[in-house]
Amino acid sequence: MDWSAKVIKHYEEERIGIYFEKNAEILLRVKEFEDAKWSQSKQVWHIPDTEANRRYFGIPSKFDTIPSEEGIKSLEQYKLWMRSKRYSDNTITTYFNAVKVFLIYYKHKSIALIDNDDFVYFNNDYILKNNLSASYQNQITNAIKLFFNTIQNRVMDVDIIHRPKRAKVLPNVLSKEEVKKILETPINLKHRAMFSLIYSCGLRCGELLALKLSDIDSKRNIVLIKNAKGKKDRIAPLSPKILELLRSYFKLYKPATYLFEGRIKGTPYDSRTLQQILKLTIQKAGIDKPVTLHWLRHSYATHLLETGTDLRYIQELLGHNSSKTTEIYTHVSTKSLQQIRSPFDDL
Structure with a gap:
């Protein structure tokens, strides 16, 4: 997809500007984003500056950019392990990015010293504070648990977190x-x-x-x-x-x-x-x-x-x-x- 994105200031508010040559197909995709707007003054389409939108365009998190050297090496080992187990590309990307966020959060702490209390704090200070979805919370919990079980060879008791119950939603059906x-x-x-x-x-x-x-x-x-x-x-x-x-x-x-x-x-x-x-x-x-x-x-x-x-x-x-x-x-x-x-x- 021939587009790029960066954080811009629009009327004193941080937004993500999306840049592309005139293209009807790309425009349709841009309009799919919630609260997508056109700026006449800047001549650019822009969307809310959220963590989810940053992740979509590969823009560094507001909190930091990269994990520690130890974190980077561990992430690469994690990716190789998942590939060796033939996880799907989507699962590898999702789990890799989820653990990356966690390791960035604890960039200045040795991975060997991270414990259950740290995960509880991360859950409250990052996931809940930023109002991230219940599905993302479950996703990141599963990814962290697998990471510590495989790469760190120790059990992270993530089940102490009260995971959100999955809503029992009936499938939507058309006549x-x-x-x-x-x-x-x-x-x-x-x-x-x-x-x-x-x-x-x-x-x-x-x-x-x-x-x-x-x-x-x-x-x-x-x-x-x-x-x-x-x-x-x-x-x-x-x-x-x-x-x-x-x-x-x-x-x-x-x-x-x-x-x-x-x-x-x-x-x-x-x-x-x-x-x-x-x-x-x-x-x-x-x-x-x-x-x-x-x-x-x-x-x-x-x-x-x-x-x-x-x-x-x-x-x-x-x-x-x-x-x-x-x-x-x-x-x-x-x-x-x-x-x-x-x-x-x-x-």
Whole structure:
């Protein structure tokens, strides 16, 4: 992505300025940031100066820039260990950055002397004080625990921290009519094919964008989803309607490597851009809900359940390790609920 960012002063407030040549795709991504604004005086788009935004653009933290020499060496060992265990690139980056923040915080203290009390203080003075999310708190806790267990060969009792309970949120599900509106609204054939494939196969966004031409088996009418979450391969049935749509798309766009490519041939389509396209689509479709790409996957699973598909098959199609993960869709399916007669009707 051809852009850069730096901290600027705007009306006595520190903001992050984003610099790029005129480009519609980059502009869409910039507008995705919360409270993104255009400065007429500085001729630059700018966003809030938060730790999360600094991390996104690789801008040094407000608190410090780099860990101690000992910290840098330990971080490199940590990264090598995770690679040797074949952790995903996303997990390696996330855990590496999380521990880096912790080691920067204790830059002037030997790692060997860091103990549970230090972690408790860090949790209160950094995570809670900066109002960082519960998911980030759990993430950084897991990363630090793994770091000390593996690289330092000692147990950091991070469980003494009262971790935030994960909210038991039901998946967001669209009606079939709403899904149809979303799939029929895009004029662009590529966008229509991408949304349709997510819904028709229950794909995660990353799985869709990782698909290569060879993953579509038109003779067997299946999609091969390789190295998905949990490093598992799985297959999903490919409907004849989708296959027809993909053939029309292929004739028009002629992708080289990935099924859905970005502006540069041979590179995958950008996920943030696709999410922004979806936002524009739901506006045009007149759907007043904060729909994300993952809603289409949730809707796929729920609609399968409502048409009588066995939960075990849905678990396989979605690539869930545990049946408990799949069972959550039983709580949002309306098929059984609609058969319940309200006592109000008997009054």
